[in-house]
Amino acid sequence: MATNFKLTARARTLSLREVFTMGEDKAYDLFRQLRWPETDGAAVCPKCGHDKAYEITTRRKFKCKACHHQFSVTSGTIFASRKLSFTDILAAIAIIVDAAKGVSAMQLSRDLDVQHKTAWILAHKLREAMASETASHTLSGVVEVDGAYFGGHVKPANKKTDRKDRRLSENQTGKRRVVVVARQRQGRTLPFVHEHESDGVETVSKVIDNGSTVHADEASHWDALHATFPTLRINHSEAFSLNGVCTNQAESYFSRLRRMVRGQHHHVSARYLAAYAQHAAWMEDHREMDNAAMAKRVIGLAMGHSVSRNWKGYWQRTKV
Incomplete structure (x- = not known):
């Protein structure tokens, strides 16, 4: 009898140990590559679309050479105004895609050592990004x-x-x-x-x-x-x-x-x-994909998604 794909080594291509040992710099580089895949991670201004920018390395920001707009790798995305490190966000995504039947915000908050509401909002932002894949x-x-x-x-x-x-x-x-x-x-x-x-x-x-x-x-x-x-x-x-x-x-x-x-x-x-x-539907549709590919797909969807009108400022009861 054929072995279930989830039980094979081909399905396990990303682990939390790998996420936390790769360090913040490598996690940041991964987010850059998935935000701007057409330029292999080179910054593209979200305001004017110019592909040349100064890199402010001390703050991980960029300044567009054309319009002088300052932006970061998460500016204008669902992760805009983030407080968590890139390592923590990547770990959260790895945990969520590994949980075939979902993971509670309480468990996610304990795994990441963050407040429950932080984990809850982050999970919902990722669900919104997943849902955007089949919006039309x-x-x-x-x-x-x-x-x-x-x-x-x-x-x-x-x-x-x-x-x-x-x-x-x-x-x-x-x-x-x-x-x-x-x-x-x-x-x-x-x-x-x-x-x-x-x-x-x-x-x-x-x-x-x-x-x-x-x-x-x-x-x-x-x-x-x-x-x-x-x-x-x-x-x-x-x-x-x-x-x-x-x-x-x-x-x-x-x-x-x-x-x-x-x-x-x-x-x-x-x-x-x-x-x-929508979260369950996304997991069902990608069940034959290895977990590293799933994590990268979620990051790509999140980095291509605009600022969430539902979740930005949720706890302050404000809307974008």
Whole structure:
């Protein structure tokens, strides 16, 4: 039987020991190369685009020769105004990409010896960078669609006589949300968060290319897909897969997300569920990539991402 890729040496190409022994200078050089790959790490002014700059080595800053604008390697990126060292950021990324089912902010804060809120914000910034990779992506070929509900748990009363039917809407918290996913076989995974699964029909229709074949379960709201796409249905009360029709790839994604939410984060509010859903989708799509390549990919996405409007100044309740 073939060995799972994650268990082979080819998957382990980066370790925390290597991160902390490489030193701050090498970590800084790595961020430079991934910020400006077209010039092999040579600074390019983010203001005017000029590729010639003076290097202020004492402060790790640059001054553009054309417009005299001063900038750093993280200026204008999701890491703008960072306080952590490049080694700590690289270590955080290595920890996150190694955690197949996510890592809690509490654990990350202890590993990095930083405050919980620092680790929490950093993790969310990285999730935003991951999500940007598929911001305008569409799916084609065979696409599986499905939905799963998260959150809104209602704890039953102690005495049986005091317990209520938690299936009724009047006895629910209103915080329960559904993650609707569209997943292309041998392709990308696109999750969306809605209040009801039926709300996701229109959303997934917009990200699936014409001519694609859709696989869905027997839920009645997916009937609307037949008008736009060749749609095949699977009745899960009879079989999970039948004649090649299934939603197993979508269920595989939900398996990872459920373990992430229940096993690591324990509670995810509806406000941030989309970020965790996108994180799980990114991890699922890159599961066959070695961890050094995954870390470099995340750094590249973060360095190519603009300043976060959601997370910069979050604790001060300010927006960019």
